[in-house]
Amino acid sequence: MERIEVRPKLWRLGAIVVGALGFSAAGVAMIIYGGPFEFVIGLVAVFFFGGGMVLTMLALARRRFVTLTLTPIGIEANGGLAPWEDIEAVGVMKQPTKLFGIRLTSYDRYLASMSSTDRGMAERHMRWFFRPIAAVTGLIGGAGLLGYARNVSSLEQxxxxxxxxxxxxxxxxxxxxxxxxPAFVTFVEEYRRSVQDDPELDSSAEA
Structure with missing residues (x-):
């Protein structure tokens, strides 16, 4: 089985950049022309959309704009490898927005496979970007994000x-x-079945 690298299409990356710039510009306008409440919302918008875009593009560039890699061993994602044996399911998360999801039976091998550089970068992003955003937006939108800001301090958490x-x-x-x-979920499931049905992979694993 060949490795398959999954990259976003160029127009999708363009949509991310344009959207982030648009929300950032709106945030700047709220900071300049709005009242105290709008000022806070504007800061959050600039930090989240502008900062998020920069972090996303830097992370993608570091991985040659590869989001996921399907391999005979498992799925490489975010600098780690999730073995097929540890993947319970793949599917679509439907709330609050649709995302591609991977459900694991164990985190041990995935986290252990990450290099110190990848893990350190991920934890810095979480500490200095995601947690502050969760804290501020949690004050506006509810307790769930506040819980993230207060209780999540490691990748496993x-x-x-x-x-x-x-x-x-x-x-x-x-x-x-x-x-x-939906097509991507089907694609990943079919790749996984092909790996499981490949006798050469079975014999190499036994060896």
Whole structure:
């Protein structure tokens, strides 16, 4: 079985950049022309959309704009490898927005496979970007995000929080994939079945 690298289409990346710039511009306008409440919302918009776009593009560029890689061993994602044996299911997260989801039976091998560089970068992004955003938006939108800001301080805790709140451990925007969500789920499931049915892979694993 060949490795298959999943990259977003160029127009999808363009849509992300345009959308982020638009929301960031709206945030700047709220900071300049709005009252105290609009000022806070504007700061959040600039930090979330502008900062999020920069972090996303830097992370993608570091991985040659590869979102996921399907391999005979498992799925490579975010700098780690989730073995097929540890993947309970793949599917579509439907609330509050549709995302591609991976549900794991164990985090141990996925986290252990990450390099110190990838893990350190992910935890810095979580500490200095996702948690502050969760804290501010949680004050506006509810207690759920405040719980993330207060209780999540490691990658394992982040995965557990994702599972508790969405039913999935790893999630990916459809903009980061190369086809529509239902088709992508089917594609991954068919690849997995092909791996399981490949006698050469079975014999190499036994050896």
């Amino acid at each position: 982040s995965l557990r929080w994702n599972r508790t709140t969405s039913g999935w451990d790893l999630t990916f925007s459809p903009l980061m994939l190369d086809r529509r969500l």
